[in-house]
Amino acid sequence: MATKKIEKVKYLIIGNSAGGIGAVEAIREKDKTGTIAIISDEPYPAYSRPLISPYLAHERTLESMLYRPADFYEKNSVQAFLGVKVERLDLENHAIDLADKGRIEWQKLLLATGGVPIFPKTEGSDLKGVFTFTTLDDAKVIDKFLGKPLRQAQGKPSKKKVKAVVIGGGLIGVSVTEALVKRGVAVTIVELRERVLNVILDEVASALADEALKKVGVKIVTGHTVSKITGDSAGNVAGAIFDDGKELPCDMVIVAIGVQPRLELVKDTGIKVNRGIVVDRHMTTSNPDVYACGDVAEAYDFVLGINRLTPIWPNAYVGGRVAGLNMAGVPTDYPGGTAMNSSHYFGVSVVSAGVVTPTGDGYEELSARSDHSYKKVLVKDGLVVGMVFSGDIEKAGIIYNLIKDKVKVEAFKQTLVASDFGLLSLPEERWRPKLELPAKAAPSAASGKSGSPTGH
Numbered sequence: 228m229a230t231k232k233i234e235k236v237k238y239l240i241i242g243n244s245a246g247g248i249g250a251v252e253a254i255r256e257k258d259k260t261g262t263i264a265i266i267s268d269e270p271y272p273a274y275s276r277p278l279i280s281p282y283l284a285h286e287r288t289l290e291s292m293l294y295r296p297a298d299f300y301e302k303n304s305v306q307a308f309l310g311v312k313v314e315r316l317d318l319e320n321h322a323i324d325l326a327d328k329g330r331i332e333w334q335k336l337l338l339a340t341g342g343v344p345i346f347p348k349t350e351g352s353d354l355k356g357v358f359t360f361t362t363l364d365d366a367k368v369i370d371k372f373l374g375k376p377l378r379q380a381q382g383k384p385s386k387k388k389v390k391a392v393v394i395g396g397g398l399i400g401v402s403v404t405e406a407l408v409k410r411g412v413a414v415t416i417v418e419l420r421e422r423v424l425n426v427i428l429d430e431v432a433s434a435l436a437d438e439a440l441k442k443v444g445v446k447i448v449t450g451h452t453v454s455k456i457t458g459d460s461a462g463n464v465a466g467a468i469f470d471d472g473k474e475l476p477c478d479m480v481i482v483a484i485g486v487q488p489r490l491e492l493v494k495d496t497g498i499k500v501n502r503g504i505v506v507d508r509h510m511t512t513s514n515p516d517v518y519a520c521g522d523v524a525e526a527y528d529f530v531l532g533i534n535r536l537t538p539i540w541p542n543a544y545v546g547g548r549v550a551g552l553n554m555a556g557v558p559t560d561y562p563g564g565t566a567m568n569s570s571h572y573f574g575v576s577v578v579s580a581g582v583v584t585p586t587g588d589g590y591e592e593l594s595a596r597s598d599h600s601y602k603k604v605l606v607k608d609g610l611v612v613g614m615v616f617s618g619d620i621e622k623a624g625i626i627y628n629l630i631k632d633k634v635k636v637e638a639f640k641q642t643l644v645a646s647d648f649g650l651l652s653l654p655e656e657r658w659r660p661k662l663e664l665p666a667k668a669a670p671s672a673a674s675g676k677s678g679s680p681t682g683h
Contacts, residue, residue: 234331236262236306238554239323241313241492242339243267244276245540246521248295249547250337250554255303257555263305264331266323270310271363272297277540279366283406289363316492318514335516335554338493338504339547342486342522342538351456356464356479360403361486369403372479373410388413390477392467394453396423398568400483401436405572407481408443415446415475417453417467427568427579431594431601432617439573456480486538488523501525503536508560510550518554520546529563530581530612530630537564567627569620578623581605581630582613595644602644609637622648629653 238254240247243265251263273294281287290297300307312326322332344359346352358369373389389412393400396418404414416423422433423440440447448469455468466476488503499505499513503525510518510526520526521543525534542564552559567580582590582605590612594603600618604611604626611630616623626643629636634657636643642652650658 232329234264234306234329235333236264236331237334238263238337238551239331239333239335240265240337240339241267241323242337242341242521242523243269243273243307243309244339244341244521245273245294245543246339246341246547246550247337248273248299249544250339250518250520250551251299251303251305253548253551254555257552257557260304261555263303264308264333265300265305266308266311266313266325266331268310268312269362269364272299272307272309274363275540276361276363277402279360279363280402280406282363283366283370283403284409286409292363313492316496318496318498318517321516336518337547337550337554338512338517338519338523339521339543340489340492340523343489344482345484345487346482347484349453349456351458351464352482354456354458354464355462357456358479358481360399360481360483366406369479369481373412389479391415391479391481392417392453392475392477393481393483395483395485396420396447396449397426397483397485398424398570399485400481401440401572402570403481403483404440404445408445408573412479413444415448415477416440417448417451417469419450419452421449423447423449424577427566427583428577428617429584429603429615431596431603432577432579432615435601435617436572436575436577439575443573453480486522488536490523501534505534506561509553509558510546510561511553518550520550527561527563528565529633530565537566539564539567541567562631565630569623575617576620578614578616578620578627580614580623580627581611582607583615585613591640593640593644595646604640604643606636606640606643609635611636611643625650625653 238261240250247265274292275294278287278292313323314326315324322330324330344361359365391407391412391414393404393414393416396416400416404416407414424433424436451469451471453467454470457466459465464479466474467480468474504512504519504523506512506519506524506526508527510520512519522538525536526546528535546561549559549561565581569578585605589607591606603615605613610633614626642648
């Protein structure tokens with residue numbers, strides 16, 4: 228029996244994305260010499276996951292997707308175990324077992340394991356031509372599939388246009404749809420709920436996204452899902468059957484329903500789990516030597532005032548930094564994150580944050596719409612608690628800061644969606660520090676000039 232190789236480190240990070248990188252940077256700010264190891268089952272240096280769609284569209288290379296320079300690990304004295312799977316978490320001995328029979332002992336551990344695609348059991352899901360779309364490897368296998376000519380029944384290459392069914396009309400579904408359209412694929416989105424991007428946009432903004440998708444030839448089926456994927460005699464995808472029995476011929480199916488926290492390592496360890504790993508404001512789990520951040524963690528939402536999953540890139544990075552500081556012995560509170568999304572698909576820019584479609588009483592909705600833009604701001608108890616911007620998103624940064632800083636807006640709330648709204652529309656104590664102007668030189672806050680600083 229082979230002897231396990233044992234490494235010993237002060238800080239161990241499982242996960243090599245935004246949260247893990249944030250933790251490394253925070254630790255190194257306070258501890259220049261403590262040993263750090265980072266482990267990922269992906270074989271690549273840290274890359275920006277939102278860029279896998281441009282990668283599939285042949286608009287980005289791996290080098291241009293890197294989240295940090297390739298020498299990041301060397302410069303920060305980090306042992307990087309890339310392409311290595313963690314088999315087991317041994318809390319009692321402060322250790323993990325690796326698939327290659329190695330073992331790493333740690334003093335402080337960060338779980339930044341992210342999420343895995345939601346993939347419902349569907350007949351035919353094992354056929355060639357069924358994919359998910361959350362990692363660079365997913366983009367690579369789809370790219371390889373699109374590079375192969377389709378085969379006619381006689382075995383000769385076919386020149387017909389590839390047809391794809393994308394199951395899910397959320398951010399992942401729309402993201403992969405844009406890449407496929409740019410690759411010349413005919414796409415049909417199948418969304419179980421009544422509209423696309425229903426989680427991050429309200430009805431009006433969803434309708435604008437729907438219009439942009441259809442303008443480039445994307446077909447959208449709402450209120451249904453795929454109950455079966457059919458195949459040909461060679462085991463390739465041939466079609467998708469909806470829950471109402473209708474069948475749509477296609478060559479590929481992409482399951483883009485969403486992601487769920489990757490929790491297999493904490494199963495049966497005693498670490499407290501709800502929908503994700505529960506953490507406090509220090510990003511500490513129920514085990515004082517184990518921290519969690521990113522898509523796997525239920526962390527504080529500063530709008531709702533509760534812990535919940537908010538699987539977005541900025542929250543993962545900030546949560547990782549807070550975890551890293553606390554791991555290094557510097558008590559630091561997580562300021563909280565919230566649902567926030569900024570995207571640009573098919574020529575339409577959208578930004579949303581906080582509460583988008585409120586339930587319950589006490590919300591006041593302020594909105595404005597023109598031919599090319601839509602703005603909605605939600606106010607409750609004098610505070611901005613949510614926003615949706617589509618088209619003209621220039622001032623979205625100011626509104627988001629009002630949400631984050633819990634600024635009372637009752638006195639000027641009617642200006643929040645005005646066409647000339649800007650930094651100078653806010654109370655003087657808000658804009659003066661940002662402009663860094665002496666009092667005698669400061670312009671009038673009532674001037675309302677368009678083109679004033681946006682606060683981005």
